[in-house]
Amino acid sequence: MEGDIAQMGxxxxxxxxxxxxxxxxxxxxxxAGNFLAGALRNPSAAAGQTATLFIGIAxxxxxxxxxxxxxxxxxxxx
Amino acid sequence: MAESKDGGLVFKPxxxxxxxxxxGDGPVGMFTITNSTMxxxxxxxxxxxxxxxxxxxxxxxxxxSQSIAELVYGFVYQMVEDITGxxxxxxxxxxxxxxLFILFSNYLGLLPKAFTPTSHIAVTxxxxxxxFVAVTVIGFVKNGAxxxxxxxxxxxxxxxxxxxxxxxxxxxxxxxxSHSIRLAGNMMAGHAVIKVFAAFAAVVAIxxxxxLAITAMYGLEMLVAGIQAYVxxxxxxxxxxxxxxxxx
Numbered sequence: 001m002e003g004d005i006a007q008m009g010x011x012x013x014x015x016x017x018x019x020x021x022x023x024x025x026x027x028x029x030x031x032a033g034n035f036l037a038g039a040l041r042n043p044s045a046a047a048g049q050t051a052t053l054f055i056g057i058a059x060x061x062x063x064x065x066x067x068x069x070x071x072x073x074x075x076x077x078x
Numbered sequence: 079m080a081e082s083k084d085g086g087l088v089f090k091p092x093x094x095x096x097x098x099x100x101x102g103d104g105p106v107g108m109f110t111i112t113n114s115t116m117x118x119x120x121x122x123x124x125x126x127x128x129x130x131x132x133x134x135x136x137x138x139x140x141x142x143s144q145s146i147a148e149l150v151y152g153f154v155y156q157m158v159e160d161i162t163g164x165x166x167x168x169x170x171x172x173x174x175x176x177x178l179f180i181l182f183s184n185y186l187g188l189l190p191k192a193f194t195p196t197s198h199i200a201v202t203x204x205x206x207x208x209x210f211v212a213v214t215v216i217g218f219v220k221n222g223a224x225x226x227x228x229x230x231x232x233x234x235x236x237x238x239x240x241x242x243x244x245x246x247x248x249x250x251x252x253x254x255x256s257h258s259i260r261l262a263g264n265m266m267a268g269h270a271v272i273k274v275f276a277a278f279a280a281v282v283a284i285x286x287x288x289x290l291a292i293t294a295m296y297g298l299e300m301l302v303a304g305i306q307a308y309v310x311x312x313x314x315x316x317x318x319x320x321x322x323x324x325x326x
Binding site: 051054055057058059061062065066068069072076 | 092160256260263267305
């Protein structure tokens, strides 16, 4: 019984941690969408900013990866 | 990955990340040759074959392998020069090595039955901590105590600067963590998703859908493998730029 409740908590925690990935999705979409909006206004400047785009996406995505990692740790390592 | 005895689905998406000894099945020690070692060695061999054998003829009109090698070289060189400036170019060999090793580890890991060394935080953490230590040492050697002005944001209002300094110091020390976990997490997540869809392929009703999904995910993973190698390298360049020119 004790173990069952602990396991239930583990699963609920892993599910809750996965919610953070939605935040990363919003962040990445925001970065890419704003880049596209800017690029369509001034296409000649877009090519020089792709590196910045990827850095921005990487930073936004890292936090989603962290939440994924927490979920994995709860599922397999605890 | 097949159906189990009582008919339920068996999901073992993490099985592919197990480090096992290549010869025999003893415990994995410090110097045991494992599948991870083998795939890292294969990545290095692939890099050597592309860069050394591919460019050996030095033809004016390059062969296919030579033009790939030149393309990769030019791409990374351009990236280092654009971001770090002229004085960062002497660190180009290390950054090129990092890029090629990560790129080939990622791509070789996409082969069926392969092992991805970069999906392990132990591997990526070594790469990221090496970059972190190197960048910190370079920063102090080049700028002396002036490197600390990286944390003192002179463009902010004076009252905010101490608070910003604390945040900057924290974000500086989180760098190796996010740097390594980003690569390992992306690799692990993509491969685990493919294996989860592969488990669904055992159910006859949805197996065509599942196989389509694997194909699509595989295409996405090809993209992610390249982009993550690129992101790791470009962040290395950004950190190096901070060390060479710490003034905001």
